[in-house]
Amino acid sequence: MPVYLSNERSATAAWKASAAFYWQQDAITIPLADNEADNLRAIQRAGRQLDNSGLQHLAIAGEGWDIERQWALAQGFTSTLSSNQISWHEQQPQVAEQLTQMTDIARWTRELVNLPPAEIYPQSLAQRVIDKFKDVAGDDQIDYKIIAGDDLLEAGWVGIHHVGRASVKQPLMLQLDFIPDGNKDTDVSAALIGKGITFDSGGYSIKASEGMLAMKCDMGGAATVAGALLLAIQRGLKKRVRLILCCAENLIDGSAYKLGDVITYKNGTSVEVVNTDAEGRLVLADGLLAAGEAGAKLVIDAATLTGAAQMAVGNEYNALFSVDDGLAAETLNLAAQEREPLWRLPLAHWHSNNCPSAFADTANSRPQKGGGAGGASNAAGFLLRFAPHQGQGWLHFDLAGAYHNSANGMWATGATALGIRTIAATLMHEA
Structure with a gap:
């Protein structure tokens, strides 16, 4: 399931103020907050909710993803038994290698x-x-x-x-x-x-x-x-x-x-x-x-x-x-x-x-x-x-x-x- 970031909260019925993400055209969008510290927490919270939704594999897509934002998603999307998977941003191969190493050691x-x-x-x-x-x-x-x-x-x-x-x-x-x-x-x-x-x-x-x-x-x-x-x-x-x-x-x-x-x-x-x-x-x-x-x-x-x-x-x-x-x-x-x-x-x-x-x-x-x-x-x-x-x-x-x-x-x-x-x-x- 592809995951995007957005600086705008959706006006559609798919988004609720209490939700950390919303569904849109077979993809997931995480709305960003007003500062980076809150952004990272928002992304990690979205990862937890996505784990609770039953999804087991996410693919990071679109713009705005740096290493810390990808890591925040991974921290939230980690199940207790560590069975979930994330495909890192395909346009950032060096970052993907670092994240793979960090994930292996953290798990x-x-x-x-x-x-x-x-x-x-x-x-x-x-x-x-x-x-x-x-x-x-x-x-x-x-x-x-x-x-x-x-x-x-x-x-x-x-x-x-x-x-x-x-x-x-x-x-x-x-x-x-x-x-x-x-x-x-x-x-x-x-x-x-x-x-x-x-x-x-x-x-x-x-x-x-x-x-x-x-x-x-x-x-x-x-x-x-x-x-x-x-x-x-x-x-x-x-x-x-x-x-x-x-x-x-x-x-x-x-x-x-x-x-x-x-x-x-x-x-x-x-x-x-x-x-x-x-x-x-x-x-x-x-x-x-x-x-x-x-x-x-x-x-x-x-x-x-x-x-x-x-x-x-x-x-x-x-x-x-x-x-x-x-x-x-x-x-x-x-x-x-x-x-x-x-x-x-x-x-x-x-x-x-x-x-x-x-x-x-x-x-x-x-x-x-x-x-x-x-x-x-x-x-x-x-x-x-x-x-x-x-x-x-x-x-x-x-x-x-x-x-x-x-x-x-x-x-x-x-x-x-x-x-x-x-x-x-x-x-x-x-x-």
Whole structure:
């Protein structure tokens, strides 16, 4: 079905003010708004309505379609099972190639998040990521290692081990390097760290059933940074980048970590566990320390970390935290260029002290619902304790917009892949 854009709303009975598109002579026309930001939202809304109408294949036609407008239609016209297809504008072959690459990576990212936890667990997540990178970059540009089970303790990655040890699926850290020149002695320019909690029961701070249902999405950070690196590779990345995925299932049995436990990390920081459902920051701490060991100058972590971030920015934005003002400002600018909603929330060094403990250097949260006031900033402050270079060159993405429990006017149910373009652009700009 061909899809056109129009600057005029149809006066025919086929168009209603509440509709995002109208039918006209066996074609679809999307009326444009008064400014480009509203245009992109209008086009994405039309894509959602077209998906709901039962159509499975659209062909972009006529004038006015640039890459962002075509991408907006694709975002809306993506079904949960990713079965829909779009034929890109035939007069823009270079744009079509870019859109095809973006679509492939975004669909792969969404699929990782949407698959049931019986299929995505630490080992299968790591293997799917390895296989995809080999397919995109080739064996000669990929190097990796997996540290799993009790080997995590020997390597000093105690946070991942504590969180994941109650599951029959071993917790693990995947370190995968993209080395464009194939030289393993090349310095690591940047590190991407992803929270890979493939299922989160909350541990002994157990979630209610309705809150647990969507917790297959708690590895959205791992999927997002992996997708972002793949997109940067497709865009011609020339620097060595290390992908660090911190993977575990947060479950309960007699060996599970408990409230009141104290975890001591490789950098000597001791952490009292006051909430086993604040597990994401415990595994990311290991990832940040690993990034420091790698010598990366640019360090980016991403995680579906806090409900507090979603309360602050909603679920159409991601939240950004950093104490590096210059890097944060540049990243916000890149996000605007990539048309991905991103909002910076407060983070100062004193946030690192906002979860005090009488028994350790810090607690992993505050012992109250949602971590109390400023919960997202306090979580970022916890991570700041482990970030290399006192937080210079470090960005933390709290992925409030990564997943939707139900469909809405802009997105299908499930993962969105929001954030992969911004992180890829930051890698291309800074790495």
